[in-house]
Amino acid sequence: MKKLFKIVSLVMAFALVFALFGCNKPADDKTTTTTGAGTTVAATSAFDAVAKEDIKVGVLHITSIQETSGYTYAHHKGIQEMKESLGLTDAQIIEKDEVPDTETELVKTSLQELVDADCDIIFATSYNYMDSVEEFAAANPKVIFSHCSGSKSNNSNFNNYFGRIYEARYLSGIAAGLKAKEIGTPKIGFVAAMDVKNSEVTGGINAFALGVQSVYPECEVFVKVTGSWYDPVKEGQAAKALIDAGCVVLSQHCDSDTVQTTAQQNNVFGVGYNSDMTTAAPKAHLVAPIWNWGVYYTAAVQQVINGTWISKDYFEGYNVGLVGLSALNESIVAAGTAEKIAEAEAKIKSGELFVFTGPILDNTGKQIIGEGEKLSDGQIQTGINYYIKGVTLS
Template structure:
């Protein structure tokens, strides 16, 4: 019996040793290749992915992030979410119910709903684009799109013949106002006679209305149309009217190749990769990210071939000054649209002052409120 007992102990030991050796190759729970469920990442879009503008740019970034992080993430996207509390909160909660652990809310009007839902779901990380309210599990993110806007203003100021530039703008919020100001300062830095006429549409995505706004500005004498809209409608109006255009969000030249000079563009991909990685490895902390051109989150679309070489060179020179930090576009002297001194010479506006801008610079025609 002792022999049989010893033999049984030996067999048990061999089996235990074999299992132990096999476990040495097991993946850790945080290893994407371990077979664990991928982290679900939600995106809320204000318009359709096919808008060719703002939502399209965000979705390019989301897909870039998915490609970089491969099977460690799963994307869940919801398009055309209106900026009201009922719809926003409903969609946020749907994404949470589907298992999302990080949610990117990509439009300004989602801000208060994000804060409310985040308070009720502390285990979920929320990132709100273009807002200013944060919490322990809520961060904000945006880019200093004013920098390429200033450069696009230089292009417009050089290309106009009538010295009237039309600007189709979305909503009377600081994001749009500071963009108009940066654009105007860029244009007037090379052409002090320029006037920028603003038409508000109170829309982000309404192609016919935004195109009509561009047409109305052409009828007012504009020969360059700029925009802060999510569609190429104003650029198409410019081309049909024999004018030039400054697009936004993505390179819209394919929609109006004879009109589009250039335009400020977004590159969200690297930011999305960095942020999701930080959540995955537990190092993420709430912040107010406002990335400059030197981060690559904002840039200028390729300049059209029909633009004179000296204009291209000037833009490249000024871009270099922005990238190096030599040129800060919101450094005084800056006057408001009434001609009153707003920012003294040698004084640079603070981030808070820029992010809450509610007044127009000299050269802008229209009301910011």
């Protein structure tokens, strides 16, 4: 009898395990079988044209495409936009989401699956995929790998793409600064995913602060670091601490909307990121810098179809509409916000205003660049490891 019990318990334990694996299925459902159309590679690292009906696009996402406030959702939307504007079918797009970029084995498995599914181009959307992608690009010369926000590439089939989100951050800083000025408290908080060493995050904070200072020079920006790209609970706790410290407007570089909902619950205001977070916090959210990844995805996939894709790093901004702002939350923004933003936006588009123009001092008073000098693209992408004057880690 005892033996029978043991067997039954074993079976039930297995049932639990399989129920779990069953749960992971939906994410994989998008995987489809190959149609057999590969690409051929010319000797000069250029790729042949691929018929539109035959092209396959693979995407690797770090979090869920369902988190509608987040970074991944913005990429997902861009992919969908590309699909529609180029007239591809669902079966031609293979998106793998919830692939944490710190789990290297899973990343490699997912990349291999995309390669095995005969993808012509694979977009990897998170920074830490970089080394795995580099490895795969070397091993699969017929497949194009396009990696977001990294610093590596090769001359044949591996490029890097990102955008001048700092332009949009600068503009969102204007909205935040004007709101703080209207309230009369020169304190703005910023919940950052990564610390000062991360140039993408820190550059964003600095650009935001420059935007704030352009309308409210004495206003200070206080930064709290969560240490994780996505952790709703920690983001909320950091936001609460900033509010406790007296901040009246909060901004963020992290992937959930908890900073905005925390702002709303505590009757302060917020500037989101990635998508229009007004839906989550209508009484607090002013505006958000957003990505229109569809611009890049459409262009890149079109090049693959035309056979004109070459490995070249992509770094664009307002000029092509890759970055932008969500709709202003007119009912709560300070008076004159729309005009101020429109003014600066026009200058950015025309090239008259370059966000990182000297003199720029870091927050210890050291001069980074002098009057009239500008940060280079390389410096912007990897070299901003300091907070500017007026920004404090708190």
